[in-house]
Each structure stands twice: as structure tokens, then as C-alpha cells.
Amino acid sequence: MSDNDDGGRRNLRMPEDDEVFATVTNMLGANRVRVRCSDGVERTARIPGKMQKRVWIREDDVVLVEPWDWQDEKADITWRYDKQDADQLREEGHI
Template sequence: MSDSNGRKDLRMPDDGEVFAVVTNMLGANRVQVRCMDGTERTARIPGRMQKRIWIREDDVVLVEPWDWQDEKADVVWRYEKQDADQLRREGHIRQ
């Protein structure tokens, strides 16, 4: 699913989802993230992702902030390094 100049169609945020960069690993399946809406949040890695996807500091992820507690969120997607670079080039993520 890439075109002639190497651009891939990437998963974009749905309603209520925000791009975020992992800033700190907290342990117990939790990470600290800096969201692109300007909020620092504690994000939870759901069980379906824990064993299949390794999340490290500086990874770009999609998070879904909790309705009832805005400083917390769930990680819903992790981007590969080249996909994250593409998002930065296209201006979706600022460092």
C-alpha cells in the first residue's frame, strides 16, 4: 500500500484518538506519553498488545484519552520507525 514516491497509507487517528510520543517507561504495562494536543498522559498498554508489540521510549503511538480522566489514556497503535518518520515529514507530529 505505498505509491511511487514511497508514501504509505498509514492508520490515522479516529475520533477521540491522538498522536503521542512515548517519553518514559513506567513499568506495569504503563508508559508516559506526550500527546500532540499538548497534554502529558499516563498511557496503559492493553493486554492484546503486550506480548506482540514492543513499545520503547521515543516510539510514536496513537492513544485514546479516557473520557472520565483526561490525564490517562490507552495505547491503541504503535507506528514502525519509517512510518513515524513519514508522519513527522508530513507535519502530523512535532518534536
């Protein structure tokens, strides 16, 4: 039995009112990525300054994005899930 095996579900950050799940499809450079959102829309998402050096985002990562009010094809990334958290979200049917 490993130290990390608590045998249970971890409490994960869930989307707030204006956030949606998304999967990173490709890196565009200049702190921008292309994401496919759970509402079916492909958006260009911006990696905010507070995440740029601390959180590394790669293709196929599951993230939370907040679509812009005034331009629906753009969004800001608010959270990145690590691989095991993304797997848990898939198992529970959220994404």
C-alpha cells in the same frame, strides 16, 4: 534500488475521532508508559493486553492513544508506528 523502495507514500493508520498522536517519554512498568500527546497534555498510558506480548513499545516511539473520557490524564495505547512510518508522519506535518 531496494525491494522496499516503492518511491511513494505508504497509507498509514490515522487517528479516529477520539485518538491523538503521542510520543512515549518514559517507561513506568506494570504495562504503563508516560506519553506526551499532540494536544500538549502529558498522560499515563496503558498498554492493553492484546498488545503486551506482540508489540514492543520503547521510549521515543510514536503511538496513537485514546484519552479516557472520565480521567483526562490517562489513556490507552491503540497503535504503535514503526520508525519509518513515524518519519513519514513528521515529513507530512501530522506530528
